[in-house]
Amino acid sequence: MKILLIAGSNRRNATSALLLRYMADVLQSRGIEAELYNLYEKPVPLYSPDEAPDDGNAASLVRAASEADAFVLGTPEYHGSVSGVLKNALDYLSSNEFGGKAVLSVSSSGGAVGVSSLTQLQAIVRNLHGINSPEWLSLGGNARQFEANGAPSDAGVRQRAIRSLDALVDLAGKLRPDVVRAR
Numbered sequence: 087m088k089i090l091l092i093a094g095s096n097r098r099n100a101t102s103a104l105l106l107r108y109m110a111d112v113l114q115s116r117g118i119e120a121e122l123y124n125l126y127e128k129p130v131p132l133y134s135p136d137e138a139p140d141d142g143n144a145a146s147l148v149r150a151a152s153e154a155d156a157f158v159l160g161t162p163e164y165h166g167s168v169s170g171v172l173k174n175a176l177d178y179l180s181s182n183e184f185g186g187k188a189v190l191s192v193s194s195s196g197g198a199v200g201v202s203s204l205t206q207l208q209a210i211v212r213n214l215h216g217i218n219s220p221e222w223l224s225l226g227g228n229a230r231q232f233e234a235n236g237a238p239s240d241a242g243v244r245q246r247a248i249r250s251l252d253a254l255v256d257l258a259g260k261l262r263p264d265v266v267r268a269r
């Protein structure tokens with residue numbers, strides 16, 4: 087099974103990206119192939135429907151997404167919604183890459199929880215014909231702290247991260263049993 091984690095912040099050391107890095111490490115420690123695509127490190131140009139994308143980062147994002155069996159999408163909560171950076175990246179993608187695949191939504195917010203961005207992200211996933219995982223994860227307020235080893239400082243965040251990854255992997259295995267078994 088291959089899981090693509092897309093970190094949707096344009097900020098160095100963004101907590102949403104740190105959380106996705108931790109989640110990728112958890113998956114890899116279980117022998118699951120996990121790739122982190124961090125849009126801060128590999129930005130994609132503003133999407134235009136007028137022109138076929140001629141950009142190395144955009145091409146590698148589309149390729150990684152088409153190879154993935156499941157996704158984790160991470161966003162900072164901006165004005166009660168997803169970041170423009172993540173939405174722009176998702177505009178390069180379609181049901182070709184997401185159709186029938188399990189997707190976990192994750193947010194980081196200044197407030198205690200960032201649920202507005204999560205509900206909107208799940209609506210975007212629905213329109214990409216992805217399948218929303220039954221769990222989601224919001225990192226907020228004082229829980230946005232990380233240890234030197236990359237793990238969230240808050241034990242509750244670590245537990246919820248693992249529980250939400252368990253649900254994603256379980257759903258991905260049910261949706262794509264042949265593909266997942268063959269890898």
Ligand SMILES: Cc1cc2nc3c(=O)[nH]c(=O)nc-3n(C[C@H](O)[C@H](O)[C@H](O)COP(=O)(O)O)c2cc1C
Binds near residue numbers: 100199
């Ligand atoms: C433009 C902007 C809009 C924001 N809007 C919200 C908001 O609506 N609700 C909220 O709780 N926090 C809001 N914040 C705070 C961010 O959600 C918070 O700093 C979050 O941890 C950023 O995620 P990051 O660490 O991944 O960059 C906003 C921050 C910025 C820069």
